[in-house]
Amino acid sequence: MTTHTTLAAERFEAERPRLRAIAYRMLGSLGEAEDAVQETWLRAARADVGEVRNLSGWLTTVVSRVCLNMLRSHGTRPEVPLDAGVTEPAAGPREGGDPEEEALLADSVGVALLVVLDTLAPDERLAFVLHDLFAVPFDDIAALIGRPPATTRQLAGRARRRVRGAAPGPAADLARQRRVAEAFLAATRGGDFEALLALLHPDVVLTADRFVVPTPGPVTVGGARSVAEGAMAATGRARFTGTALLDGRVGLVMAPRGRLRLVLLFTVTGAGITAIDVVADRERLDGIEVAVLDPGADG
Structure with missing residues (x-):
């Protein structure tokens, strides 16, 4: 038995x-x-x-x-x-x-x-x-x-x-982009308006496609204070957001349940973030190569 x-x-x-x-x-x-x-x-x-x-x-x-x-x-x-x-x-x-x-x-x-x-x-x-x-x-x-x-x-x-992913850009540029993206995310999550403002060029321009917030066309916002205020209003999204390589440069991806829903592409100079492109258009998202940042590449 x-x-x-x-x-x-x-x-x-x-x-x-x-x-x-x-x-x-x-x-x-x-x-x-x-x-x-x-x-x-x-x-x-x-x-x-x-x-x-x-x-x-x-x-x-x-x-x-x-x-x-x-x-x-x-x-x-x-x-x-x-x-x-x-x-x-x-x-x-x-x-x-x-x-x-x-x-x-x-x-x-x-x-x-x-x-x-x-x-x-x-x-x-x-x-x-x-x-x-x-x-x-x-x-x-x-x-x-x-x-x-x-x-x-x-x-x-x-x-x-x-x-x-594909080979990213120069290590020094990547390290700077990463520091800025991580600081932007931390300030947004923490609701730290002044820290966010300090990252932005005074004449920064943010463009969001019509799928980010349902509108007939893209939305453009200019000026550091206006852009920072808009980011503060989207703190809920920051909970499900992380840094990533986006076509070889550092940006942010928002992905509830692991599904890519939105990306932030930054233009960064020595004077700070000069432009932010917020993309939620599925066709554009599908054309962006997303890759994982090397955890040791902190600069």
Whole structure:
């Protein structure tokens, strides 16, 4: 007579943070990640784990399969309305989640990384996330996606190149752009009007396309004080915003639930920010190469 060995809830709870971390990077949404982890628990609770030698690895396989099925079944994820995406960022197969927790989680993972991952095919995303972020061997990943290990390596490599993007501009320029973009984001998030004003050239010009705020045409705002006041009015959007390489220069991306919704492109000189281009037009967004900044390239 065989004995069915069930997984103790306490053992699963010990694995939950890591499983949620994998699921969040795979799915880009806290709500969906929680759904995937819950489905993993339901499957694990029904399984006989008596012969499982590496329980952590086995649970990684289960949650990865769940996430892969979700990604494949999504096809194209529905668009997130710009304002709704800011105020209700945790929607997924089920509504819910804490917007502040989602914002903090996106910040810790990297908004730009979530944006790039969202552009990858499901198999590419799985290969990159599991291998590059969680050190899962390619042989194990290959078994998950039904591809040879050599092909799995190629998928991860292709994803890696997308994450890194094309060669950026000169390091000195990049470091200056990064300092300015990070300071702009920090001032906007913190509601520090004077700090924001100090970053702007007195004659700065901000242009926003008609999709940023629904208008018949683009909106242009001139002057440091007017631009700073407008930025202060958009602090909600800053919660889901991070720095990124945008066509090789540093800017800001806003991406609730990992979906790119808006970018800020800066023109920076020695006198400060002289121009800001705010883009929410999907056609223009699709034409911008988004990549992750090298964490060590701080200048």
